[in-house]
Amino acid sequence: AFMLHGNMCCGVVKDELVIRIGPHRYDEALHKPHARPMDFTGRPIKGFVFVGSGGYQTDKVLAKWVKQAVDFALSLPRK
Numbered sequence: 001a002f003m004l005h006g007n008m009c010c011g012v013v014k015d016e017l018v019i020r021i022g023p024h025r026y027d028e029a030l031h032k033p034h035a036r037p038m039d040f041t042g043r044p045i046k047g048f049v050f051v052g053s054g055g056y057q058t059d060k061v062l063a064k065w066v067k068q069a070v071d072f073a074l075s076l077p078r079k
Contacts (some may be wrong), residue, residue, distance in 0.1 A: 001018070003073075004070065004073040004074055005073070005074070005076070005078040005079065006078055006079025007020075007073045007076045007078075007079060008020055008073070009069045009072075009073035010066055010069040011071075013040070013050070015052070015053045016050045016051060016052055016053070017050065017051040017055075017062075017065060018038060018040075018048060018049075018050060018058055019048065019049050019050075019051055019065050019066075019068065019069045020047060020048050020069050020072055020073060021044055021047060021048065021049055021068055021069065021072060022047050022072040022075070023047045025068065025071055025072070026047050026049070027045070028041040029049045029068070030049060032051075032055065033054065033055050034051055034052035034053070034055025034056075035049045035050070035052075035055055036049065036050050036053050037049060037050070038050050049052055051060070051065055
């Protein structure tokens with residue numbers, strides 16, 4: 001996982017990205033190709049999505065996902 005100011009931003013689990021998108025962009029993110037709810041514990045965690053390897057094959061698409069995660073993490077109070 002990658003942290004910004006003490007808040008989780010994004011990470012990798014096996015070959016999937018973990019993107020902290022936040023509650024306001026969650027539904028929008030789930031409609032993107034290869035995105036699904038993050039269910040690491042068997043229960044979805046709202047505001048986090050898994051993105052399968054097909055969803056970040058180009059640098060441009062990967063950068064968009066990471067930017068969204070960075071923007072959300074930086075909007076949170078520092079820990």
